[in-house]
Amino acid sequence: MASSDLERTSLLDAPAFEGLKLRRFSLKEVNWREFPWWFAALILIAVVTLVTVLTSPTFNEAFFFIIAGLGVTVSVTLAAFVVAVVLGLITGLGRISDKVLPKNAATLYVELVRGVPMLVLIFFIALVLVPGIINGINALGAALSNIGIGSIGSFFSAVAIRDIPMALRAVIALSITYGAFLAEVFRAGIQSISRGQMEAARSQGMSYGQAMRYVILPQAVRNVLPALGNDFISMLKDSSLVSVLAVRDITQVAKLYAGHSFRFQQAYISLAILYLVMTVSLSLLVKVIERRYCHDGR
Amino acid sequence: MTGANPAMQPAADPIIELRRISKTFGEVEALKDVSLAIGRGKVVVIIGPSGSGKSTLLRCINRLEEPTAGEVWIDGERITGSDEQMNKIRADIGMVFQHFNLYPHLSVLENITLAQKIVRKREKKAAQAIAMEQLKRVGIAEKADAFPNQLSGGQQQRVAIARALAMQPKIMLFDEPTSALDPEMIKEVLDVMLMLAEEGSTMVIVTHEMGFARAAADEIIFMDYGEIVEQTTPETLFTHPTHPRTKLFLSQILQK
Numbered sequence: 416m417a418s419s420d421l422e423r424t425s426l427l428d429a430p431a432f433e434g435l436k437l438r439r440f441s442l443k444e445v446n447w448r449e450f451p452w453w454f455a456a457l458i459l460i461a462v463v464t465l466v467t468v469l470t471s472p473t474f475n476e477a478f479f480f481i482i483a484g485l486g487v488t489v490s491v492t493l494a495a496f497v498v499a500v501v502l503g504l505i506t507g508l509g510r511i512s513d514k515v516l517p518k519n520a521a522t523l524y525v526e527l528v529r530g531v532p533m534l535v536l537i538f539f540i541a542l543v544l545v546p547g548i549i550n551g552i553n554a555l556g557a558a559l560s561n562i563g564i565g566s567i568g569s570f571f572s573a574v575a576i577r578d579i580p581m582a583l584r585a586v587i588a589l590s591i592t593y594g595a596f597l598a599e600v601f602r603a604g605i606q607s608i609s610r611g612q613m614e615a616a617r618s619q620g621m622s623y624g625q626a627m628r629y630v631i632l633p634q635a636v637r638n639v640l641p642a643l644g645n646d647f648i649s650m651l652k653d654s655s656l657v658s659v660l661a662v663r664d665i666t667q668v669a670k671l672y673a674g675h676s677f678r679f680q681q682a683y684i685s686l687a688i689l690y691l692v693m694t695v696s697l698s699l700l701v702k703v704i705e706r707r708y709c710h711d712g713r
Numbered sequence: 714m715t716g717a718n719p720a721m722q723p724a725a726d727p728i729i730e731l732r733r734i735s736k737t738f739g740e741v742e743a744l745k746d747v748s749l750a751i752g753r754g755k756v757v758v759i760i761g762p763s764g765s766g767k768s769t770l771l772r773c774i775n776r777l778e779e780p781t782a783g784e785v786w787i788d789g790e791r792i793t794g795s796d797e798q799m800n801k802i803r804a805d806i807g808m809v810f811q812h813f814n815l816y817p818h819l820s821v822l823e824n825i826t827l828a829q830k831i832v833r834k835r836e837k838k839a840a841q842a843i844a845m846e847q848l849k850r851v852g853i854a855e856k857a858d859a860f861p862n863q864l865s866g867g868q869q870q871r872v873a874i875a876r877a878l879a880m881q882p883k884i885m886l887f888d889e890p891t892s893a894l895d896p897e898m899i900k901e902v903l904d905v906m907l908m909l910a911e912e913g914s915t916m917v918i919v920t921h922e923m924g925f926a927r928a929a930a931d932e933i934i935f936m937d938y939g940e941i942v943e944q945t946t947p948e949t950l951f952t953h954p955t956h957p958r959t960k961l962f963l964s965q966i967l968q969k
Contacts, residue, residue, distance in 0.1 A: 609812075611810055611814035612816065614810070615808075615810060615814035615815075616828070618803055619803065619808075619827075619828035619876075619880060620802075620803040620828060620880070621800070621832055622800055625832075629827055630827075634817065634818050
């Protein structure tokens with residue numbers, strides 16, 4: 416498989432489950448030495464914690480307090496991921512372009528983002544870049560008013576920095592950061608398609624763009640689906656960083672709860688279990704998608 | 714210079730004309746000042762040792778390889794290499810590759826209709842009708858709904874030929890079309906190519922199949938070290954090769 420370099424090892428690949436592929440499954444066929452005990456332990460921890468959370472009143476209170484932030488976590492992650500995919504695809508295409516400007520612009524962006532810690536990037540984008548752009552727009556508005564185009568000018572001048580909510584800035588920050596990561600995923604995916612595919616398409620008279628769209632990308636995207644899924648999971652976890660912008664995601668809500676109740680145990684155990692439930696179920700889902708799309712296509 | 718046999722008349726109405734083509738890859742000179750004219754309806758087979766520049770020459774015709782120097786003329790038009798012109802000209806030049814290069818994510822039928830739809834702007838129905846017609850011609854109409862990975866190498870290559878033919882090209886280029894095939898599948902592909910040759914298509918073929926070359930070619934070109942050493946009829950080349958390099962090559966391959 417061309418995508419093998421992008422895949423990460425996963426539970427269902429464990430040799431212990433060879434027997435599961437048979438229609439009739441018997442315990443004898445499970446190789447217990449190879450059994451993924453870590454996964455059994457993970458499930459056990461999740462179940463015990465969930466039971467504790469649901470039965471202990473203090474845990475219960477903490478858990479349902481924190482869950483109020485779930486909508487923000489999920490929507491910030493989803494929105495940022497969609498934007499990051501688009502940004503990543505464009506940047507990935509730029510990276511492999513023969514043209515000097517797109518190639519260098521894309522590489523500059525990727526290297527800039529990769530060289531700065533994500534937390535610092537989030538501060539920078541939300542508190543320096545976004546206000547900077549707004550100031551620029553205001554300055555443009557003032558300039559337009561000065562030369563007499565007051566109607567458009569006042570529109571530009573009216574945009575205030577505080578009009579851009581922190582949640583939106585968080586989405587922008589996560590998108591820009593992950594756009595650079597996903598660019599590398601898409602680049603690798605496109606480069607994993609043999610050169611003969613592009614040559615065949617071009618030899619039939621397709622333009623570079625048409626060949627990309629109809630021949631290369633459909634194959635490349637299929638190859639990178641598992642990697643995209645894993646990056647989605649990473650993004651879900653990294654969305655906790657937006658709590659530094661006081662966006663009320665589950666991490667921020669947990670911090671608030673712990674801060675006023677002093678029940679640190681209850682707050683952070685509940686928080687951790689929430690993330691864990693989401694990431695483990697998503698990684699199983701990624702595995703299913705991978706099996707469906709990647710094992711029969713080619 | 715080209716050692717063209719004086720017995721061969723230069724093509725009166727060349728559909729392909731290469732003028733003093735050179736191609737270098739870094740330090741390596743793959744083609745050295747090669748000129749060649751191919752007449753309409755002719756079947757031209759290019760033979761030669763590996764690394765002699767055969768495939769590079771073929772790929773210069775539709776500019777999959779950009780010549781370092783020289784001019785390419787197709788059907789009276791000089792190829793400048795602008796994208797727009799290239800896409801238009803390439804649509805008229807079918808190409809069959811050593812490794813088939815079918816689109817693995819598309820069914821056989823979709824492989825053949827894709828470029829018809831987006832390059833020739835044909836309606837889906839019309840494109841499918843032409844695709845089926847070409848599949849019948851290469852003898853695998855029953856595989857229309859299969860995917861490339863479900864076909865044997867020989868079948869894949871026949872689909873690739875049908876895919877090229879569906880564009881109704883003026884010229885067909887074959888780049889070692891049987892070199893990646895298991896021995897028992899070579900014949901089915903050569904048979905299709907023979908049929909095309911008999912129908913009067915213009916074909917330029919790089920191959921190691923000497924029997925096919927002898928049977929199908931109007932002209933045969935022997936290349937070595939990036940040059941055309943000899944260009945003549947198959948009969949003359951196989952029975953009375955003039956150049957020592959041709960003799961050496963033929964003695965090496967025909968002994969096998």
